[in-house]
Amino acid sequence: MALTIKRLRWVIAAAALLLTVVVAAYIGFGRYRAVKAYLDVIRKAGITVSHDTNGLTVSKSEQGRTIFTLHAQKGTQIGDGKWSLHGVNVILYSRDGQHNDVINGDDFTYDEHEGIVRAIGEVHMDLEAPDSLTSAGRSSLRPLAGAPPGSGHEPANVIHVRTSGVVYLRKLGIAATDQRVEFYYGGIEGTAQGAEYNTSLSTLRLLSNVTATGILRNRPFVLHAASADIDRSANVATLPHTVATSAGHTASADLTLLNLRSDGSIASAKATGHVRLTNATQTVEAAELDSTFTKSTVPIAARLSGGVQLVDTDPMRPAQGSSPAADLAFDARGLLSSVTTSGASQLVLTDKRTLPGGLLREVHADRIVARFSTAGKGSNAKSQLTDIQATGSAEIRGESLDTRAHPPASQGSGVPIKLTTLTADDLDLTLVNTVNGHAEPDKLFAHGHTLLRENAPTGEVETSTGDQLSAVFAQAETHGKQQLALASAIQTGHVLVQRLAPRRNGRTGSQSQPQEFGTATAESASYNSVTGKLTLIGNTHLTQDDATLTAATVILDQRNQDADAAGNVQTTFARAATGASSFPPADFTHVLSTTAHFTHKTQQAEFRGTDAQPARMWQQASQVQAATLILDDRNHTFSARPGSSAGLVHAVFADVSSETHGPSSAFHSEKSSMGRMRYVRVAAARMDYSDARREAVFTGPQGVLLEADAGTIRAQQATAYLTPAAKTPAAKPTGAPSSKESTPFNGSLDRVVITGDVRLEQPGRHGTGEELVYTAATGASVLTGTPVKPPVIVDTQHGNITGSSLLFADAGSTIVVLGNAPGTSPRRVHTETQIQQGKEERQ
Known part of the structure; x- marks a missing residue:
């Protein structure tokens, strides 16, 4: 401009x-x-x-x-x-x-x-x-x-x-x-x-x-x-x-018409037919030029019409522009004060000062107004461009060097170029004049239906829309070259950010379809080029592939693709079902936390709260809550930690006992005709889950506490085993992220193994041993010990019961005493029964 x-x-x-x-x-x-x-x-x-x-x-x-x-x-x-x-x-x-x-x-x-x-x-x-x-x-x-x-x-x-x-x-x-x-x-x-x-x-x-x-x-x-x-x-x-x-300027026309006053001064002038104005490499052409003057022959106003064309053959900044008409106004000294173009105006410029091939600059609008201020005094006074306003389908497009990535060497120049497009109902650009006399953009204000789109050299497209946008520009060095770049920007009012990224083949690196989509909404979005961070504020909602996130504030680091969320953070992961006939159609994993941090390079998500207000992750009826939850998508692991030495991790596993129970209905919350909902609750200082082994290990210096049909159990360690996860209908291309398919606990609970100084509590009975195995499908538990210290259950009705293995279910169930555990020598079963005297007297 x-x-x-x-x-x-x-x-x-x-x-x-x-x-x-x-x-x-x-x-x-x-x-x-x-x-x-x-x-x-x-x-x-x-x-x-x-x-x-x-x-x-x-x-x-x-x-x-x-x-x-x-x-x-x-x-x-x-x-x-x-x-x-x-x-x-x-x-x-x-x-x-x-x-x-x-x-x-x-x-x-x-x-x-x-x-x-x-x-x-x-x-x-x-x-x-x-x-x-x-x-x-x-x-x-x-x-x-x-x-x-x-x-x-x-x-x-x-x-x-x-x-x-x-x-x-x-x-x-x-x-x-x-x-x-x-x-x-x-x-x-x-x-x-x-x-x-x-x-x-x-x-x-x-x-x-x-x-x-x-x-x-x-x-x-x-x-x-x-x-x-x-x-x-x-x-x-x-x-x-x-x-x-x-002075190197030339003006020509087929015909010039002057309207004179009675004193001989010029009132107005009109040039028609091939009006042509040139200066060095610059040429302006129009069909007509109309102008008015004061009695002192100082210009007041002028109008170029009939199709205004601009051509500049400057080897460093070639340009072309057009407009149906242009109106010019002058101050009292005859210096230019404003220029207004109307009707589908445009300017296309190629800036070759940074790269030999040049960087594209374009401006399109139905109406463009340029304002000038006066610099200098006397004969040295001149007009300087200070402000440009574009209205009516206003659009600014420009290429710049991408600061985030280098393209493959096969792209020739080796310097990545991104295309930035800005559209709005009304664009207002303020400029500052540099020491070399060039007017450079300083600040930009956009109003009404603002849209900012960036096309990266890697094929990614990021678009943001909103009601208003303000931006600040500054000189910056990118890949060893100086360029005018965006320093900061703020977009407000119904902000919507969308990201489109082509999938890549993990072996060849080639792009393929389909494409991944990511969207975000917020009340405002701000960008800082120094930190490379985009901050979304106010009712922020993000969606990418099968994951969604809401928070008060979300900060996206465009340099490393990391993200931080704060304020009532809610995250949901979805895993596709195995087929069209499966029910439910998908498994959803939800996370609530105070803050969250997502690391793109290591593919980790960390959700934080406090011991008093822990982060909580659940899938239907199963859940884990702790001060810190860490999801590692690369290694397919999940960890939970308390916020202090006195804090605990709490987990709940739910399962339906049924012969028709299958992998796709691992956490079916409804009762079936052949079973009922069973819960296993675990509390410990640490929890570590491995999706490869399908196990969640609970440990801690104070041991673990488990509550299930088997009763209340205390021990040194507990390991929950899950059935194999349901397979998705189709695998993603090699190298694609898989966190949305291997969400924690997306299989059925199979069994829980509790070891180390096991202490069992049930209504009317208690027991001890070294290991207890709880099977979710049947609700049965097997308590074992060692040859030196066999398992013991003390029942108020049956007395002390011991053996190599004790099989039982909930309180009041029959206790099956096994004489020997698999792989051990046969041992005698020992039972002690206590007779209640008060009862015999009544008989």
Whole structure:
């Protein structure tokens, strides 16, 4: 966008000023006034004529005021109605008597019958310039070095005109010359080949090859026109095929039309047909250019229309732009204050300063407004671009070096390039001017339906939408190269972030379909380029593949793909079912925590709480809760830890005892016709689960506590074994993440093995041993010991029961005493029964 304004800054200086000020102010006014005054005097020269020793004098007065005086050193009648005048001097007086114009010629002839006046030789005119030139407009003009002087001693406000071969036809009211016409004013030189003036129509024509040279606003200029037509009745000047140049700038048009005020200053100008403005490598073309001016010939406004085209062939920053129309406004000093384009405006630029192949920059909008401020003072004052506003389907696109990844060496340059696109209803960009004079983006504000999209070289696409967006830019070094980059950004209001990443083959690295999707919603999103982190705040909700997460705040680290969540964190993992007929259709694992951290490289998820408010993970009726829960997707493990030495890990395993029980219904929560829901609760200082071994091991310095159908059990260690997990209908491509398929406890509880100083408590009985095995499908338990210390169950009804192995279920169930455990020698079963005396007495 800075390029667009730079190309348009000089449009008015070249088109409006050069095409209008020079022609109208000098050629138009000066030539017209001189010729008209001279011819009017000659035409009326026979009204009052007197002779004396000094020659011939003609004068005219009205209401006591002298209008003009003509003096000829010699007037001789050379035939019937023919006169010869020599040494003619004409003085024209202004109405206020303050200004005089002087016309001089060596020889004239006058044919009274034919009404023809001829000037023999040169005619000189010294005319006082109008106020429009002697005030503010005059201050901007300086002589061109080496320019021919006028008379050499005329006052600074005098226009000097010189020509020859003037012929006046009184019957037609036309005066003409085919000779060269010259004028000088303050060092400004103008010429034309031939002139024609119609007194009845008050029109003046400069017939061909109109030229003016000098210095305008501290810059040399040259003006060319094929001809010039000036109509003083309509105050209009017309110049076909106009070309103006100044300090490397060139402006041209098929036709230039000037509307003049009565004082000769320019009111407005219109250039039509192939309007072309160039400066070095820059070119602007349009069908029409309209402009307005103050009485001091300072531009007020201008409009380029009829299809504005911009082309820049700068080898480092080539560009193309277009707009149906562009409106320009100026301050009191004539400096550009704003430019407004309307109707499907666009600019496409390739910046080759960073990479030889260049980085693309594009701007599209229905309306673009560029604002300028004034820098410098006096003649050094200039306009500087400060703000750009784009509205109506506004879009900015730009390529930049990606800071996150390097592409394969086969991509040629070895430098990754990402494409960033920003769209909104209204875009407002503020700029700062650097030491080298370039306007660089500083801050960006976007309003209404904002969309920010990044296309990474790896094929990833990240898109965020919201109501508003603000961004800050800064210079940054990326891959050893300096570039203007996004420093920070904040998007607010119904923020939606989406990520699309192509799947990759783990062996070949090639991309394939289908694609993975990730989405996030929040009240606001902020990005910091220094940290590379994207922060989502307020009712944040993330979804990726089979996982969802909600939290008050989520921070995504785009450098390593890690993530942190805080504030009422809720996470859900889903595992697909084995087939369309399976019920339930999928297993869901839920996690509640205060905070969560996800490490992309190691594929770990860590959920944190406190001992008082632990993190909790559950799948249907089974759950684990602890101060810290760690899910390792790479190694397929899951760990739980307390927050202090006094804290505990709590786990619940649920199962349905049924012959129809299968892997797909491991945690079926409804009672079946052949079984009922059974629960196993475990408390310990540590829990470590291995999906490969399908076991969860509970340990700790204070041992473990287990509650099940078997009763309350205390021991040194407990290991829960799960049945094999249900298989998904189809495997992912090699190298794809699998955390969504191997969620913890996604199989059925098979058995629990409790070891080390086992102590059993049931209503009406208690027991001890070294190992207890609980089978979930049957609800049965087997208690064993050692040859030295066999298992013992003390029952209030049956007394002490011991043996190599004791098989039982819940309280009140039958205890089966096995004489020997598998692999041991037979042993005698020992039973002790206590008789309750009170009962015998009643019998």
